[in-house]
Amino acid sequence: xxxxxxxxxxGRGGQGAKTAAxxxxxxxxxxxxxxxxxxxxxxxxxxxxxxAYDRISDNQIRVHSNIYEPNFVVVVDETLLHSVDxxxxxxxxxxxxxxxxxxxxxxxxxxxxxxxxxxxxxAREVCMKTLGKYFPNTPMLAAIVKITGMMDTEQFLNEMExxxxxxxxxxxxxxxxxxxxxxxxxxxxx
Amino acid sequence: xxxxxxxxxxxxxxxxxxxGLQIYEPATSKLFETGEWRTQxxxxxxxxxKQCLLCVPxxxxxxxxxxxxQRRAFDLMHCKGCGICEKACPFGAIKMREGK
Amino acid sequence: xGVKNRMSGNEAVAHAIRQINxxxxxxxxxTPSTEIPQxxxxxxxxGEVDTEFxxxxxxxxxxxxxxxxxxxxxxxxxxxxxxxxxxMWEVLYVAASSRLPLxxxxxNRGLTGxxxxxxxxxxxxxARDSGWLQIYAENNQEVYDNLLQAYRIAEHKDVLLPIMICxxxxxxxxxxxxxxxxxxxxxxxxxxxxxxEHYLLKAGETMAMGPYATSPYCMEAKRAQAQAMMNAKKVxxxxxxxxxxxxxxxYGFFEEYRLKDAAFALVAIGSACGTIKDAxxxxxxHGVKAGLLKVRVFRPFPGEEMARAxxxxxxxxxxxxxxxxxxxxxxxxxxxxxxxxxxxxKAEAINIVYGLSGRxxxxxxxxxxxxxLKTIAQEGVKDTQYTYLxxxx
Numbered sequence: 001x002x003x004x005x006x007x008x009x010x011g012r013g014g015q016g017a018k019t020a021a022x023x024x025x026x027x028x029x030x031x032x033x034x035x036x037x038x039x040x041x042x043x044x045x046x047x048x049x050x051x052a053y054d055r056i057s058d059n060q061i062r063v064h065s066n067i068y069e070p071n072f073v074v075v076v077d078e079t080l081l082h083s084v085d086x087x088x089x090x091x092x093x094x095x096x097x098x099x100x101x102x103x104x105x106x107x108x109x110x111x112x113x114x115x116x117x118x119x120x121x122x123a124r125e126v127c128m129k130t131l132g133k134y135f136p137n138t139p140m141l142a143a144i145v146k147i148t149g150m151m152d153t154e155q156f157l158n159e160m161e162x163x164x165x166x167x168x169x170x171x172x173x174x175x176x177x178x179x180x181x182x183x184x185x186x187x188x189x190x
Numbered sequence: 191x192x193x194x195x196x197x198x199x200x201x202x203x204x205x206x207x208x209x210g211l212q213i214y215e216p217a218t219s220k221l222f223e224t225g226e227w228r229t230q231x232x233x234x235x236x237x238x239x240k241q242c243l244l245c246v247p248x249x250x251x252x253x254x255x256x257x258x259x260q261r262r263a264f265d266l267m268h269c270k271g272c273g274i275c276e277k278a279c280p281f282g283a284i285k286m287r288e289g290k
Numbered sequence: 291x292g293v294k295n296r297m298s299g300n301e302a303v304a305h306a307i308r309q310i311n312x313x314x315x316x317x318x319x320x321t322p323s324t325e326i327p328q329x330x331x332x333x334x335x336x337g338e339v340d341t342e343f344x345x346x347x348x349x350x351x352x353x354x355x356x357x358x359x360x361x362x363x364x365x366x367x368x369x370x371x372x373x374x375x376x377x378m379w380e381v382l383y384v385a386a387s388s389r390l391p392l393x394x395x396x397x398n399r400g401l402t403g404x405x406x407x408x409x410x411x412x413x414x415x416x417a418r419d420s421g422w423l424q425i426y427a428e429n430n431q432e433v434y435d436n437l438l439q440a441y442r443i444a445e446h447k448d449v450l451l452p453i454m455i456c457x458x459x460x461x462x463x464x465x466x467x468x469x470x471x472x473x474x475x476x477x478x479x480x481x482x483x484x485x486x487e488h489y490l491l492k493a494g495e496t497m498a499m500g501p502y503a504t505s506p507y508c509m510e511a512k513r514a515q516a517q518a519m520m521n522a523k524k525v526x527x528x529x530x531x532x533x534x535x536x537x538x539x540x541y542g543f544f545e546e547y548r549l550k551d552a553a554f555a556l557v558a559i560g561s562a563c564g565t566i567k568d569a570x571x572x573x574x575x576h577g578v579k580a581g582l583l584k585v586r587v588f589r590p591f592p593g594e595e596m597a598r599a600x601x602x603x604x605x606x607x608x609x610x611x612x613x614x615x616x617x618x619x620x621x622x623x624x625x626x627x628x629x630x631x632x633x634x635x636k637a638e639a640i641n642i643v644y645g646l647s648g649r650x651x652x653x654x655x656x657x658x659x660x661x662x663l664k665t666i667a668q669e670g671v672k673d674t675q676y677t678y679l680x681x682x683x
Contacts, residue, residue, distance in 0.1 A: 025466045029296040038465035041322075041407065041648075060468070062564030064429075064461050065652040204510035209450050209518075210389035211503055211511050214488055216496035 005148055006067045007054040010086050011076035014046040016137040020076070021052035023141055028056045030159045031151050036061045049084050056150060074144050075099060076123075076136050081107065087114035097143055097189070099123040099136055104190075119147050121189040130180040138178055139185035146186050153186055196221050220268075224251065228271035230286045232264055238283035248278040292470030292537060299462035302430040302469055303369070303395050303455075304329035306437040308339055309477045312393075313364035313484070316344035316355035320374035321407050322459040323397035327369055341367075349374040353381035353394075360385070360392040361499050363489030365441065367392065371459060372399035375413045379420075385452045386421025387515060388500050391444035392452045394422075395437060398560070398611075399459040400647045408648020409458040411559065411612040415621045421515055423453040423522055424589040428563045431469050432586075433457040435539055438472070441481055442529045448521040458561040458611075460648065476536050519590045526587055543592035545584040546599055548574060552581025554663040555600060555637075557626060558609040559585045562644070562651050569656035580660050585622065593629025600630065604667035605638045607659050609679075611645045619643075619676040638666045644679035655680055 007024070011017025018039040025037030036055040053067045069089040075098040080086060087096055095117035098107060104118040111118070123139040131138070145156045160182055161175070168174040192208045195218040208214070243261055246254045253269040255262045276284045297305070303326050307315075317327035333339045344359075346352045352368050360366040370378065375396060385392060400410030414424060423443060427433035437455045444453040457463055490497055503511055523543075530541040545563075548570050549555055556566050563584040573580040583599055600606055608627065610620025618624055623641030630639060642659060645651045659679065666672075 022466050025296065029468065034468050035296055036465055036467050038460070041460050041464070062429075063568045063653060064458075064465075064561040064564045065650050068652070200506040202510070204513040204517075207507075207510055207514050209514070210387055210499065211501050211507065212389070212488060213498040213501060214495060218498070 003059065004055060004057040004061075005072070005150060006070045006091075007056070007072045007074065007144065007148070008067050008070040009052040009054070009074045009076065010080050010084055011050055011052070012046075012080070013048045013050050015076050016135065017050055017074075017076045018052045020074075020137040020141050021054050023137070024054050024144065025056070026163065027141075027145070027156060027159050028054075028150060030163070031155060033057065033150075034059060034061050040066060049080055070094065072097065072144060072148055074140055076140055078102075078107075081110040085112055087111050087116075090114065090116055092116075095119055095147055097121065097140070097147055099140060101125065119143065119189055121185060123185070126181055126184045126188055130184055131177040135181075138181045139188070142182040142185035143189035146189055157182060157186075223267050225265075225267045225269050228266075228269060228290055230271040230273060230288060231266070231290055232269065232271070232273070232275055233285045233287055234263060235283045235285065238281050240281055240283075242280070244280065245275040245278050245284060248274050250274065292472055294468065295471050296466055296468050297430060298325075298464050298466050299427075299430040299433050299457045300325040300397065300464065301329065302434040303437055303457075304333070305471060306434050307341075307367060307395075308333050309438065309472070309474055310365075310367070310441065310481050311339045311478075312341050312367040314342045314344065314356070314359040314366045315368060316346050316352045316359070316366070317368045318346050318349045318352045318370070318374060320349070320371050322399055322463045323369045323371040323374070323395065325463075326395060326397070349377040350381060353378035353385065356392050356394075357381060357385045357388065357390055360390040361388065361489065362491045363484075363486055365445075365484040367394070369395045369397070371397045372401055372407075372413045375417060376401055379417070382417055382420040382422060382452075384500065387511070389450040389515070389518070390452055391441070391450050393437070393440045393444060394452065394454050395433075396454045396456040397459045397463045398456050404647070406647040407459070409461045409561070409611070410646050410648065411456075411610070414454055414456050415612045415614070417454070418589060418621055421451065421519070422589060423449075423451055423519070423526075423587075425453065425455055425526075425587055426559045426585065427455070427457045427462065428561055428584060429462050430457075430465070430467050431539070432541075433462065434469060434471070435533065435537070435541065436586075438477055438481065439526075439529050439533050439541075441484070442532075443522060443525050445484065445486070446522075446525045446529075447487070449518050449525050451515075451518050451522065456560075461561040470537075470539075472537055480533065480536055522590050523592065526590075541586060543585075543587040543595055544599070545582075545586065547582040547584060549581035549583055549599060549603075551579060552602075553579040553604045554660050554667065555581045555583055555603045555606045556609055556656065556659060557583045557585065557596070557600070557606060557622065558611075559588065559622060560611060562609065562611065562656075565651055565653055566656050569653045569660070572653065573657060573660055578660060578664070588622070591625055591629075593625060594633060596626060597629045597633035597635055600637060601633065601635055603637045605663040606630075606640075607663055608639060608641045609659075610641060610643050613643050613646060623676065638663075638671050639675070640666065640671060641676040642679050643676070649680060651679065 009017045025035040040051040078100045123136040126139040253265040534540040608623040619641035
């Protein structure tokens, strides 16, 4: 793994992009990384575009600015491609992950001439098959962990199971659906 | 050591004051001579007094001492000369006069 | 020994409050400090602390209730930000002049206007002359450590002043970062029980507080209060030393980061200092003798100590996350330049206003400032000494 991985999340208020960014920081912390997970706050409301960030490193993280040249970008809501320059500043060798039912080739016209790697996942389908409800967070989290290669996917699933067990101690059925969603997402990201 | 209230006056140095001018003893207002503010002074005519004690609760500065159910002479150290007692007395036993 | 964890700055504050277990917390919610009373309320509901929470109708009431409970003899805490702090203004001075050692965690946010919710130091900097101690943090770790030391400083018999523990709104309050937390027992022993000598509910002692004072007494009272602020210097260092013995984390009035042999230095407060450190390291790799003086304690102002720490540098940029509209620079700039003048420092000094209302400051922004300092060191200050960073003009 690189010394420092920087990730920028694009979502809409209420979709949980901030929560996903914080969850990713949480998982990375559990495997011994130094982490920073933070939202960019403005006058956001439900549905408005929001940005959240992760820094993950083997060393202490001191910088406290936003991320302008991310290694990875996650787009939780495909409709943002029309209004937000999501590929802005992506580092050479980086990648973008988009939640969509379309193929990456179809999305290229909306990526402002971006030439790097594009990954897609149909988070809605993953969610409906496993959770029966649309919570794009969970599959997006699994997908970005796989793409970054920041940790072994087995290790990721174990850590997630431990923390979800704790979080949903009184609702074991929720744990099961979430674990299925994570596993399916790891397979469904292309 | 914190000074007692009666030891504090306008020559006291800052080092000798309590924190925030806090006061750690009760009834220190007794030490303060508010009688000095007086421009009129109540005169007590004992012969007219029926010892009804109405003047006592009316006095805003508690300047009318009561001993064994009898009112005594004014405590002029604290009397500001407001004249309320004169108005409160039904028997004309209190008259205000000009001066201290 | 510390336990590794990760949490936001607000969570770190709440964790410290749980360990301190203060007697009373009156608070009114305001972004970005809202989470703090929220977390404490949860802890109360879960039986983790026996703090009495007072839901008040405004910040003026919060500070008044805090004063009242502290005066009664209860260890008291409150939290606020921005306009909430502004609404407390009147009572801030009363708390300080009544010598009540209560604690307030301030999550710094700009004062309106324009209306904004983001990080800026104008709220607590506006209260810099209210007689409160002020300690600032770079990150979640520092705000946790500073809060655990707060009561030991404020309640010391030579001090007896209220204290603000500040951190940057959102940038640290809402960012999850790694942190080392201490075990409860050593911290509880370190913080100790609150045993004031005088308090309103003390049995057997009659006490009056906050008396009217005529002019023959007020100046003496204020001078005595100023002495408490001066005394706080030694106490802050003593408490920090004792804290370091338990946790291994050392604090002073300020942190000198690669400053000892620096030719060019920045002086700053808060979360930007982490960004500046990264810039300093980059520049050092390229042979630039860059350094940072990170201010931790702003009240009492360690002017002489800072001036001495900067006595060898050629050029210094003093960074204010606050505009004071004085036409003479921000609060840190004005005060530190005065201290440097008294110390007869030879360095060229400029004052830069940055990061207002959450405007981001990046490593590259910092490098630009160091570039300016290099020029200034050779040619002197040619333009105005007081400028804005990253301003569109």
